[in-house]
Amino acid sequence: MEDYHLLHPLLPNTITAATVDVPTSTNPSDDDNIKLVSSNSKIILRLFFIVVVGVLSLWANHEASKGFQIKIQNNAAADSAASRQFDLLYVSNDKATRLVLKTSKFVETILYPNPNTTQPKKQVNRVTLGLTSRNLTHMVMVESLKEHEFVLLLSPSIFMEETNVDHAMLRAVQNGMSRVWLYNNNAPKSLIDGMVEYISGLAGLGGGAAAEDFSGGGNQPESDNICWKDENPRAVAHFLNYCEVYKKGFIQRLNQGMRVGWNDRTVEDAIGMPAQHVCASYMSQKKHHLSTSSPLESRAQ
Structure with a gap:
């Protein structure tokens, strides 16, 4: 059986030429009209092409x-x-x-x-x-x-x-x-870990984002009451949620504060009070919750 190469032509090499009679015009005005239509068509096509390119460029920039x-x-x-x-x-x-x-x-x-x-x-x-x-x-x-x-x-x-x-x-x-x-301009690792855990909690993937859930609590640094220095991300996540409930928009302001640069006043500026006060309030509610073993009846306003 003969093998056929994929590049073999599908038509025979010898092709019989066919003669086609094309009517020609002897009127010069007809030729001018044809040239005018052809010229106008080229202009329209060019304008259409420019418009398409412009629209595609705007769309690409938008995307x-x-x-x-x-x-x-x-x-x-x-x-x-x-x-x-x-x-x-x-x-x-x-x-x-x-x-x-x-x-x-x-x-x-x-x-x-x-x-x-x-x-x-x-x-x-x-x-x-x-x-x-x-x-x-x-x-x-x-x-x-x-x-x-x-x-x-x-x-x-x-x-x-x-x-x-x-x-x-x-x-x-x-x-x-x-x-x-998250902006992270030299912010403490414990705070970044806590913010990541806070977002995971909001996404329903675990963490201590629920305001009544203190199950993530770790050993808070009682000496300086800096709640975001806890090594347990869930504990920090719950503290961050407490701050968000206390003053809506806290998380966004904290993230923007880390964009500018980190210092110990970044959290204070985001919530609008000294860190010791907000940590003391948080610890008070936490201890009250753990002692009563019931959901909080009120939230900070």
């Missing part, structure tokens, strides 16, 4: 101003179980990208609820979500090697040790995007 670039990477060994699950469950169906967008929108709504106000929004140009080749101390770690560009490093333990992979991934990416959008 760029609303978001950031997203890149998904799988740096784990190709034959590893974690790598295969990540590709199958989150890369092949673009779920990883949607997860970044979903969690980002949630964090932005909390930290920047009014984009048209004078409170500037943190600049984020690119977010890379990548699965690492080795287990990390946390499910997610955030790096920023270039200005306005962030890398969320996922630990393979999410796929190897967690019973609910979807919940673990959601919590990890939510925590990562919280760190991306």
